[in-house]
Amino acid sequence: EIVLTQSPGTLSLSPGERATLSCRASQSIGISSLGWYQQKPGQAPRLLIYGASSRATGIPDRFSGSGSGTDFTLTISRLEPEDFAVYYCQHYGDSPRTFGQGTKVEIK
Amino acid sequence: EVQLVESGGGLVQPGGSLRLSCAASGFSFKNYWINWVRQAPGKGLEWVANIKQDGTGTYSAESVKGRFTISRDNAKNSAYLQLNNLGAEDTALYYCARDYWGVFDVWGRGTRVTVS
Numbered sequence: 767e768i769v770l771t772q773s774p775g776t777l778s779l780s781p782g783e784r785a786t787l788s789c790r791a792s793q794s795i796g797i798s799s800l801g802w803y804q805q806k807p808g809q810a811p812r813l814l815i816y817g818a819s820s821r822a823t824g825i826p827d828r829f830s831g832s833g834s835g836t837d838f839t840l841t842i843s844r845l846e847p848e849d850f851a852v853y854y855c856q857h858y859g860d861s862p863r864t865f866g867q868g869t870k871v872e873i874k
Numbered sequence: 875e876v877q878l879v880e881s882g883g884g885l886v887q888p889g890g891s892l893r894l895s896c897a898a899s900g901f902s903f904k905n906y907w908i909n910w911v912r913q914a915p916g917k918g919l920e921w922v923a924n925i926k927q928d929g930t931g932t933y934s935a936e937s938v939k940g941r942f943t944i945s946r947d948n949a950k951n952s953a954y955l956q957l958n959n960l961g962a963e964d965t966a967l968y969y970c971a972r973d974y975w976g977v978f979d980v981w982g983r984g985t986r987v988t989v990s
Contacts (some may be wrong), residue, residue: 767936799942799976801921801976801977801978804959805919805979810894810920810969810982810983810984811911811969811978811981812897812981813974813977813978813979816974816975816976816977816979822977822979823979842947842952854918856919856921856977859975859976861924861933862911862921862933862935862936863921863924863976864921865918865919865920866918867918867922868919
């Protein structure tokens with residue numbers, strides 16, 4: 767089973783700042799089978815990124831994903847008030863699908 | 875509108891059973907894998923199980939193997955998760971999610987299961 771470790775656990779930033787979230791896999795993830803989700807309190811997760819770097823439909827271009835192998839990054843170029851939430855990475859190269867433990871982006 | 879709606883959650887005693895349902899609308903249900911994902915109170919996301927388009931292939935997490943069974947009825951545009959021998963560790967909000975080449979692009983709002 768691939769274990770995904772996200773860091774940091776919490777990121778305290780101000781609106782307008784840049785956010786950089788990390789997701790490290792315990793073994794190489796094939797064909798960049800890595801996705802990112804955003805979850806706000808009381809809501810279901812929302813798909814942001816698939817294939818490590820492709821934005822899902824309707825996702826603003828301030829969200830970008832990068833990385834390959836075992837190290838992946840989600841970057842939010844300029845934080846908007848609605849971006850403060852918890853972010854999860856997920857691999858889907860094989861079964862079982864696993865999620866990282868999440869990074870909370872909070873208002874500083 | 876593309877939509878998934880879960881139902882069937884509730885309060886159940888340890889060792890008990892529940893059957894969760896996921897009703898799909900707005901898309902061709904038979905063409906997609908379906909997943910169940912759960913989230914314990916205050917915790918992260920845990921993938922539980924998934925099922926192939928025609929129901930011939932299913933996979934589940936080790937934590938639920940032998941206790942949870944996923945199934946689907948394409949004629950009813952619905953997927954199901956049978957939960958047996960429930961324990962406190964199964965208390966969670968259970969989501970169903972549509973599979974898009976491995977990622978989950980459509981989610982329901984979830985149905986809550988409490989084991990106590």
